Amino acid sequence: MWKPELLAPAKNLERLKVAIAYGADAIYLGGQKYGLRARADNFTDYELEQAVVFAHQHNAKIYVTLNAFLHDSDFVGLAEYCQFLESIGVDAVIVSDLGVIRAIRNSSNLNIHLSTQASCLNSYAGLLWKQTGVKRLIVGRELTIAEAGAIREKSGIEVEMFTHGAMCMAYSGHCTISNFTAGRDSNRGGCIQSCRLPYHLETEENKSDDLVSFMSSRDLWGIYQIGEFFQHQICSLKIEGRMKSSFYVGLTCKVYRQLIDAYAAGTLNAEMLQVAARELQSVPNRDYFSGSLETPASKDSVFGQLSGINTGTYEYLGLVVDTTPDEIVLQLVEPLALGEEIEIIPFQGEAIRGRVDRLFSITGESVEFMRQDSIVRIPKFSTATKAANIAKYNVVRFKSAVKEVANAI
The missing domain is CATH 2.40.30.10 (Translation factors)
Structure with a gap:
């Protein structure tokens, strides 16, 4: 039976090897430039070569993030970098910017996956991106699984969805709070997660000294929607977390690997889902919810804790x-x-x-x-x-x- 790909994050080579060992079919990671996780370890060119060799030896794929929104000055060296990625056998690059897509196509034959940052939310956009040479859409997190499936069917292009991990309060991650509070551009890899901080709320009618958390999102999990991912032929289930520990990466991959395989074999049941939920609760989290996978996220998506995250079991x-x-x-x-x-x-x-x-x-x-x-x-x-x-x-x-x-x- 057809199965969706299980796609895991890797901050470094250790995380990559752990993810593959626990069942990931593909890994997404960043190099030293052009990505949106500037504070992750990220991979040197030599480490990227090692990553590709290890992954391919274990029948896994490597996707490299080039998903920052670039200014003209940022394009220096991009063509050479793409040629390097192609030469070492990278399976695809993840891109947000239309200009970057053109630069990649002019300099290499790399497969291009559209980043969720590009906010593809409809089949008309899907068809347009397909014309630019994009091979896969990582659709916006605002979509339900059914809506993403409709885009796949109408546009005739692969669709990937986030199924687990931290969520951003901004629309498809387009946030500029860090730009104004810290002088760091969230859309060029500099996000300081200002949305996670507590704030005082003031209006003309009311001023309170109480601190509140009103922009911090709960964490996503899609364990109860595994069947829907299959039914709508979502090609890749993506785990967020390039800043997370090997514990998080390994255990999360193990849980989703078991659920995907069990559904494909026709053996997925309520007891397995209970075990999966208990295991995912063992790692630190911000109270799981299903995001917009079934219905649009609403006010109950806010994680009300004023600081940090819940300690896992x-x-x-x-x-x-x-x-x-x-x-x-x-x-x-x-x-x-x-x-x-x-x-x-x-x-x-x-x-x-x-x-x-x-x-x-x-x-x-x-x-x-x-x-x-x-x-x-x-x-x-x-x-x-x-x-x-x-x-x-x-x-x-x-x-x-x-x-x-x-x-x-």
Whole structure:
């Protein structure tokens, strides 16, 4: 049965390898210029070459973002960069700007996907973009799945939709708040997420000292719409998050991979959706909702918390960077002590739970505690089945103490 592509974000090579290991069919990422995530690590030319080689070895594709809105001075070097991307085998580039599309077509044979920033919201626009050489529309997030499907049918061009992750309060991301508050252009990679901040609201009739959050959007999830994506032949389901952790990327890819495959096999059921929802709640989030996937988003889409995001039920502990017949080697992002309960997330199947009863430094010294950013060795958990499922690029988590305290209260 036909399946939509699962498209995941990558901030760097680690995230890329994690996403592919957990089932992503394609990865979108940025180079050092021309993208809208200037604060992400982004990929050097050498890393882009490595990314393409790794992805193609694992039957995955690479899409590079060239989606900033450029001024004339920004075009210097663009033609050469496109020729480089074509030479290393990049599968497509993601573009917002009509002038950039023309420059790409004049300098290379790269496949072009239209960025959601271009705000394609109707079939007439879809047909026009098709005439410019665009191969895929990443439609505006204001559309329902049914509307996106109608565009695909009428324009005869592939349609991709965001199905999970952070949402922007502005129409198709066209926001200029950062320009005025921080002198950074949101549409050229400089967004500082001013919409997430608390504000005082004043009117002629009312002035309040209370801080409110009125522009911060809740996070999107499309787990309950998997069937609709199939029915309307949405070719690619896109996960937002080029600034997110390997924990987020790996677990989100795993959840959507399972749901896509289960629907295609005719085995998707309510219990699987409950498990999927619980797993997605384990990572930090801003209260999930379905966005405009079924009906236009309304006032209940606002995330009312004044700062930060909700703590997930779990915290990210680290990443498996190697295994031996008896041990697991972890790169820690949080401290680890003897006696702690941890969970390793295999690429398939349930989490592998165990207690850390022995802890070693990378040189083999027995220790009781290791700080974050350390590399540690721990014995594999007892059963042979569990040990066999543990592999490089598995993410590791532990229960969130903050969440447990909140639940106890």
